[in-house]
Amino acid sequence: MESLTPENMKSLMNVSLGTVKADLVIRGGDLVNVYSGELLKGFSVAIKGKRIAYVGPDANHTIGLETKVLDASGSVLVPGFIDGHAHMINYASPNEFLRYAIKGGTTTIVTEIMELAFTSGYEGLVDWLDKVREQPIKIFSTVPPCITFSRAAREKTPTLEQLMELLKREEVLGVGEGFWQEVLRGKTKYPALAAEALKLRKSVEGHAAGCRSERLVAYAGFGVSSCHESVSAEEVVEKLRLGIWVMIREGSIRRELDAVSKIKNINLDFRRMTLVSDGVNPRDLVKNGYMETVVQRAIDVGFDPILAIQMVTLNVAEHFGLDAILGGIAPGRYADIVIIPDLQTIKAQCVLSNGQIIVQDGGLRVEPNVVPLTVQGPEEIRVNPSDFVIKANGNGPLKVRVIEQLTGLVTREVFCDLSPDHGELTVDLENDLLKVAFIVGQEKIFTGLISGHGLKTGAIATSGVWEASGTVVVGADEGDMAKAVNRVYEMGGGIVLYANGRIQAEIELSIGGIMSSLAIETVAQELANLQEKAETLGFRFSDAPLTLATLTTPAIPFLRLSEAGLVDVRNGDVVEFIVS
Amino acid sequence: MESLTPENMKSLMNVSLGTVKADLVIRGGDLVNVYSGELLKGFSVAIKGKRIAYVGPDANHTIGLETKVLDASGSVLVPGFIDGHAHMINYASPNEFLRYAIKGGTTTIVTEIMELAFTSGYEGLVDWLDKVREQPIKIFSTVPPCITFSRAAREKTPTLEQLMELLKREEVLGVGEGFWQEVLRGKTKYPALAAEALKLRKSVEGHAAGCRSERLVAYAGFGVSSCHESVSAEEVVEKLRLGIWVMIREGSIRRELDAVSKIKNINLDFRRMTLVSDGVNPRDLVKNGYMETVVQRAIDVGFDPILAIQMVTLNVAEHFGLDAILGGIAPGRYADIVIIPDLQTIKAQCVLSNGQIIVQDGGLRVEPNVVPLTVQGPEEIRVNPSDFVIKANGNGPLKVRVIEQLTGLVTREVFCDLSPDHGELTVDLENDLLKVAFIVGQEKIFTGLISGHGLKTGAIATSGVWEASGTVVVGADEGDMAKAVNRVYEMGGGIVLYANGRIQAEIELSIGGIMSSLAIETVAQELANLQEKAETLGFRFSDAPLTLATLTTPAIPFLRLSEAGLVDVRNGDVVEFIVS
Secondary structure, X not given: OOOOOHHHXXXXXXXXXXXXXXXXXXXXXXXXXXXXXXXXXXXXXXEEOOEEEEEEOOOHHHOOOOOEEEEOOOOEEEEOEEEEEEOOOEEXXXXXXXXXXXXXXXXXXXXXXXXXXXXXXXXXXXXXXXXXXXXXXXXXXXXXXXXXXXXXXXXXXXXXXXXXXXXXXXXXXXXXXXXXXXXHHOOOOHHHHHHHHHHOOOEEEEEOOOOXXXXXXXXXXXXXXXXXXXXXXXXXXXXXXXXXXXXXXXXXXXXXXXXXXXXXXXXXXXXXXXXXXXXXXXXXXXXXXXXXXXXXXXXXXXXXXXXXXXXXXXXXXXXXXXXXXXXXXXXXXXXXXXXXXXXXXXXXXXXXXXXXXXXXXXXXXXOOOOOOOOOOOOOOOOOOHHHHOEEOOOOOOEEEXXXXXXXXXXXXXXXXXXXXXXXXXXXXXHHOEEEEEEEEEOOEEEEEEEEOOOOOOOEEEEOOOOOOOOEEEEEOOHHHHHHHHHHHHHOOOEEEEEEOOEEEEEEEOOEOXXXXXXXXXXXXXXXXXHHHHHHHOOXXXXXXXXXXXHHHOOOOOOEEXXXXXXXXXXXXXXXXXXXX | OOOOOXXXXXXXXXXXXXXXXXXXXXXXXXXXXXXXXXXXXXXXXXXXXXXXXXXXXXXXXHOOOOOEEEEOOOOEEEEOEEEEEEOOOEEEOHHHHHHHHHHOOEEEEEEEOHHHHHHHHHHHHHHHHHHOOOOOOEEEEEEOOOOOOOHHHHHHOOOHHHHHHHHOOOOEEEEEEEEHHHHHHOOOOHHHHHHHHHHOOOEEEEEOOOOOHHHHHHHHOOOOOEEOOOOOHHHHHHHHHOOOEEEEEEOOOOEOHHHHHHHHHOOOOOOOEEEEOOOOOHHHHHHHOOHHHHHHHHHHOOOOHHHHHHOOOHHHHHHOOOOOOOOOOXXXXXXXXXXXXXXXXXXXXXXXXXXXXXXXXXXEOOOOOOOOOOOOOOOOOOOOHHHHOEEOOOOOOEEEXXXXXXXXXXXXXXXXXXXXXXXXXXXXXXXXXXXXXXXXXXXXXXXXXXXXOXXXXXXXXXXXXXXXXXXXXXXXXXXXXXXXXXXXXXXXXXXXXXXXXXXXXXXXXXXXXXXXXXOHHHHHHHHHHHHHHHHHOOOOOOOHHHHHHHHHOOOOOXXXXXXXXXXXXXXXXXXXXXXX
């Protein structure tokens, strides 16, 4: 993914002038011109090496005896899709993820990689950056500001100097999402990283969930140039007006296209609006595909198809300052092109990346080949049921702070009056009160109470947690909790549902405790299996591993977990579990 | 013009949140939001230091006892105007130029500086860059690819390594215009500079006058991201489709808004369309002003006012990758704001730059203060009438290549059958055949013939020539030519009209032979005087110094001058003057 060299320039010139012949010519298709916003009838594209040499109504002068000619008559050529806010680290290994991500026409991914910062530190980030560079499609990353509620995780993250160093790398496009509350609170590395990114003409990714008015303006003043957390057209408008690129999210975490789609009826300049996944899990990826689904959905909810395509091509490229090398079908750009049947049908008949046909007739023609990551899983520990005992004195009722799970992602704090039983606070299945624990080491375990999950028996544990490194477990029984957690560590990381005396379902996540070495289809199937079993046992949300994973994040309101106890997202403080 | 620092960020945050008060608040105006493309009624802007801290419907929480409040009720706030393709070096000295440029609301200038490369080399460029940095408005430059037909000028220009070094400077935004014919010919420094600029995420300015189809595509393949030479809507469309930013020119060289204005009726994405001056001379600047006139003109020819404003603000900022720091009224950006009476009337009531009120009630409140440039004028030489003798043997007619001046800028080659008179080719006033010479040193003089200028007597000489360093003289008489040229050198550079035994008009250009140490009003008046006198003597074009200046440029077709003889712009070759 280098920029143009003088040699490239001359070679492309010679092809355009017809004095040297193209390697590949796509002929006869209609072309979506994302710069002018037009559908141009009957355009041809000539490619030399990895790049586009010529675009125009007639490329015959670039065709020689050795030129491969692809007939695209009756089809439409669009630039390869870009996911401007991805979480590639989403249970599947990079190769497995790419096998499915590539198929639908995504040719560039900009991914967050904070997951590796918390679990594997500087070495983990470098390992990733070194190994995902040379793939059939382009993978860029952002340097994480490493905002976490977990002290253990914080200690693993790189120093500011190390992050600054990573920021200079060509495949790093800027600073990753910095959650607005923590940024405004003023104790993160984000401002220093943002300042450095701006100096390097790179971007500063934001995360302004629920942030409005003065606070949003204050947040924008940190140089924040994107947010992928808008849930209404009003929020979209407010951010666009502040010069922020609005990334409409449609992925496994949330799907917001429908809710914000009325924006299309407002007469606004949409150059700063993009579509992103914010992460797609193996189940969704295998079943539905990747960015092509998002574009299709945008068209289905009524966005003009050319705008929908601009939102995953030029608009994203401009946001990241990549538009000189990709994001449109124009001379000098990488030949990243998707051929689709028509403007209403985002189904890749053929995908070119770097001038190479990587997908044809729905099948991969070039396999991703990421060298296996060498990041370590969590250090093995063994826990006992007694580790999840909550000691409490007295006979009378105590005022206890409980996490109430409102949706699969959002929690709030509630206060319950609970009476200790033999010096312990226990689960109360009738009132849907379960134990929840976060384990970062043999001696670093916090156990609290959670309501709303609905589990009637057993326990679910996962090492794939957000903005932390460790294992979250929710359970109806301390013995099952210990069994689940120990199995997670036995596998070197994973997700386990343990109930009724046996493992009901498990997914190995032995790569850093967050990615699996298994085939993505297996991971997807096991995740579905675990979810089904969890629901049989009473679990009430649609994605159990996600609900558990987010219990440690500073990104979503309101009450979260750390090894030091409960944390209030509104102020970042550890708050008392037993209040009085 | 630094990017945001962590200290800035915190300070802006505090103002937006109301915990620290703003330095200045503009209250009650309507605001042109260039990001969303809206006119927002009743918006306020709070400024801290040089930057915008808060924008919103109500800034009362940012106002303290020390806050200066500017009432803008009934007026409209727009971002400061940017000239994305300027030639600041246009007879007036930087200070004199700025005095007028600032008044109308221009707060950022991106200027070519090749003029200094040819006359003063590396030291001239460094002198400029060092001295124009800290002005009331922002001045950025581009590094010239130094394309010239003059060997003497080429020898003065910096080495590739020196130009690469300059490219790294913060106030340098990319590579300056590289004339397409010369670039495609493959012998310039442009590809190497362009590649380096792209690597630095900087821009590559183009110059594609008359370039269409395959050749335009080939040129774009050099990473060229702008062109300011479109003369029709068709050309605009063709370039936009190639991802090129189209800079519509409206300045002293040419005015193209009218000719391309029908573009506004086509349903296109205009994010890559901008308005530029390409240079405004002292006469126009003093009389009509600067970018405000261009915006007004765009509105007058029917462009939507918000689009017209986007074309001199956000669109230009995005082109140069400056949009994180300027180009819109948004948090974190420099407070560069123009207050105008209404959307149809581009007349600055007040101009803020870097948070400072620099213009109020039409008057400058802050003077530019560029330290005088130290670039040297041309080395003094003295020429004699005999230097302009064209020796030719034989009695019969010779086929001679003559420059025919078609317009004030465009020439073509014509062949005349001329008979030597006593071994010389002479002027032929009845047939409007004058002598034209280019002098770069005592021994380096080429004298040829030119038609179309119309001068009946006398001579005009100028050291302010394009893409070269030396003096061009056109005359009806060798004696007058020598007088005019010698006076130019006596002044250390200048423009002189000599006729009827005396200097009819002169403008001193003692700064590098290209800029005057005089007040801009004087320069403007003397230029007008010279033009009037020249016309009295028969000169047929509207800007004599410009017509002479462009006789050395590789940028405009078809036949030009160098000290080695006539040059054919189509192939860059020196061609025979006396053909046979």
